[in-house]
Amino acid sequence: MATRNDYKSSAWTYGSARLLAAVFAGCLMAACSSPEPEIPETPVEILYNNAKDALQTGETRKAAKLFDEVERQHPYSKWATQAQLMSAYAYYLVDAYDDAIPALERFIELHPGNRSAAYAFYLRALCYYEQIEDVTRDQGNTEQAQRSLSDVVARFPNTPYSRDATVKLDLVRDHLAGKEMDVGRYYQVRGQYLAAINRFKTVVDKFQTTSHVPEALERLTESYVALGVFAEAQKATAVLGFNYPGSPWYQDAYSLLNSKGLTPEGNEVEPPIALVDPSAVKGTEPAPAVEPMAAPPSDIAPAPDAVPVDPVTGLPLPDQAAPAVSAPVPSTDGPALSTNSAEDLMAPEPGSEPSGEQVLIPLGDAPAPQ
Known part of the structure; x- marks a missing residue:
């Protein structure tokens, strides 16, 4: 029983101490939070x-x-x-x-x-400007800084605040472009090329005066080549070469196109020129010149004129019942085509001849007539 009483006494003492500590802490908080x-x-x-x-x-x-x-x-x-x-x-x-x-x-x-309104606009822009985070973080304050600095430049163009805001505005735009590039690289590394292209195009379209444009154009070339859209890749490289001809980004983009057999101008890469004449190599004879072959003459007689027949008996009709059929007038521009010849089969229908001189399509390997 004594042990039990001692246990109760110790528990009561511990609980009282905790209660007093809580009351003391509450008093401190009340004192700290007092107006x-x-x-x-x-x-x-x-x-x-x-x-x-x-x-x-x-x-x-x-x-x-x-x-x-x-x-x-x-x-x-x-x-x-x-x-x-x-x-x-x-x-x-x-x-x-x-x-x-x-x-x-x-x-x-x-x-x-x-009279201090210009300073108020400028100070508000500074409050946003000094809260700009790293490009890996959210850029809400950066966008607010861009809007506020633009207000200062537009409203008070002839003040010292406008001159300083113009300089800071260039830095803000460069920072926003850097954020777009960071996200674009993230998508490109993971093979999400369409999302990467949208980010790089934003840099090229909206932040043309920033230092990130050459890299954005080179990244566009890489992404388009990866997707097989070579025409757009050539266009991006051409823009890069025109505006930044000495940039290492242009050298990388040009080399990438060459590896695919293309050039920024939209043409294929010309094959390398042989430095040694093949005929000068021992044991190699130049190929003989091939004389142009003339079109073979046609020995097939033209089909006879059609004879009218009776639709019931199938017998030929008298000559007087047959309508007069005029023979076709041969063309004076060249020999008449045989009815069953290959040239005749490839000739256009009467009345549909194109204007100008008609050129017959040759057969086989025969060269076209000169």
């Missing part, structure tokens, strides 16, 4: 200057909160508009892009004609 003390009502000049001083001393997050407070406490003052932009800038400095971007979009929506 920050509200900033009392303060004149707008003092509040804005305090936020500006906090920003200059490196207390960036505190400065962002104070700028937000300026807008909350004094929404109609002349400082509220500038406080919106300064709050977004403070969040940008500490890489709090999820807070900076909504603040900038609210500023752009409420004050599109403000």
